[in-house]
Amino acid sequence: MYNRCTRWYLPLVLLPFPIASPYFLWLFIFSTTLHARPCFYCIILLSALFMSSCYWQPVPLESSLAVPWSDNITTYGDALASLLPDLPDDIKPTNIPVLDRCWCDFSGAGFFDQFNVTEWERRSVLRLKDSLEVELKAREAEKPVKTEPAPEPQAESTRVEEASESSEGPSESAPGGSTVRVTGVARSKISGLWNKVSAWPFPRKSDASARDTASTPAGRFRWSRTDDYTPRVRRLTETIVSTHTQTVRPSPTSLLRKEYDLRPYGFAVVLDFGWEKSDS
Known part of the structure; x- marks a missing residue:
């Protein structure tokens, strides 16, 4: 079937x-x-x-x-x-x-x-x-990701030192030369500055007239008014004084004296150490 x-x-x-x-x-x-x-x-x-x-x-x-x-x-x-x-x-x-x-x-x-x-x-x-x-x-x-190894710190410091040495060039080869070069540049700048200051049109008087003016009572009275506010003038460095003496030659005077006239040096200042306070 x-x-x-x-x-x-x-x-x-x-x-x-x-x-x-x-x-x-x-x-x-x-x-x-x-x-x-x-x-x-x-x-x-x-x-x-x-x-x-x-x-x-x-x-x-x-x-x-x-x-x-x-x-x-x-x-x-x-x-x-x-x-x-x-x-x-x-x-x-x-x-x-x-x-x-x-x-x-x-x-x-x-x-x-x-x-x-x-x-x-x-x-x-x-x-x-x-x-x-x-x-x-x-x-x-x-798959693991491949990472580059980090540079060692010593290798990086070595590269930085090499780059600094190459950038500095011959300045490090002579340690004393850099000091002399910097000092010469500073002296040239200072001498140029003092030359400009000395060329300013300040009124100058002779040493005798300056001493007479300072010895008069009016002069002493004028300085007595500003006694408490008289600025203290710092002594110039030997480098600046030597540079200035080449350009401006004041009259030879003794180092130890009672009066110092700084006007020939470009400052309108007279230092009088022999002044006595007057009773007024």
């Missing part, structure tokens, strides 16, 4: 990759069922065979495509290599898992259109490509 019911469905088993339209397949099954009148057990058997045909085993990469994509792409391996040319050999699979589809597929473009096997193979290869890219990214993330 089983053979008599199922023999009419043998042509369906002979189609491993059916590409007929769903309309033709359903029409063929319906007409065969009306003619064979299968029993309940045969209907269950045919339904199980129909459902089991939805799973497809992985296909080797060396398997040929149903329709070559180009002259150089005729197998699944060639198709994968065209999408991932830099794929390492250690993660390259030997088989490609194809997408599951039933013997009578209704997910196509239409009910009356034939099944597109080329698109089915292309989607299978693209799914494998996406999974391999995820695996490559995960492998790159697991």
Whole structure:
């Protein structure tokens, strides 16, 4: 009874990759069922065979495509290599898992259109490509990041010292020369300053008139008014005095005296140490 019911469905088993339209397949099954009148057990058997045909085993990469994509792409391996040319050999699979589809597929473009096997193979290869890219990214993330070793502090200090030596040049080769050069520059600046000060139009008097003015009561009274506010004049350094004596040569007088006239040196100041406070 089983053979008599199922023999009419043998042509369906002979189609491993059916590409007929769903309309033709359903029409063929319906007409065969009306003619064979299968029993309940045969209907269950045919339904199980129909459902089991939805799973497809992985296909080797060396398997040929149903329709070559180009002259150089005729197998699944060639198709994968065209999408991932830099794929390492250690993660390259030997088989490609194809997408599951039933013997009578209704997910196509239409009910009356034939099944597109080329698109089915292309989607299978693209799914494998996406999974391999995820695996490559995960492998790159697991790789340790190479960090450059930090330079040693001694090496940095050595570089700084070398740079300072090269920038200073020959000034450090002669320690005494730098001091002499700086002193000469300072002296030249000071001498130029004193020359300008001495050239100012200050009223100058002779030493005798200065002494007479200072010895008169009016002069003493004038200085007594500013006794508490008389500024203290610091003694010039030997360098400045020696520089000034070359430009301005006052009359030779003794070093220890009661009155010092600084007007020939450019200062309108007369220091009188012999002044006595008057009662007024």
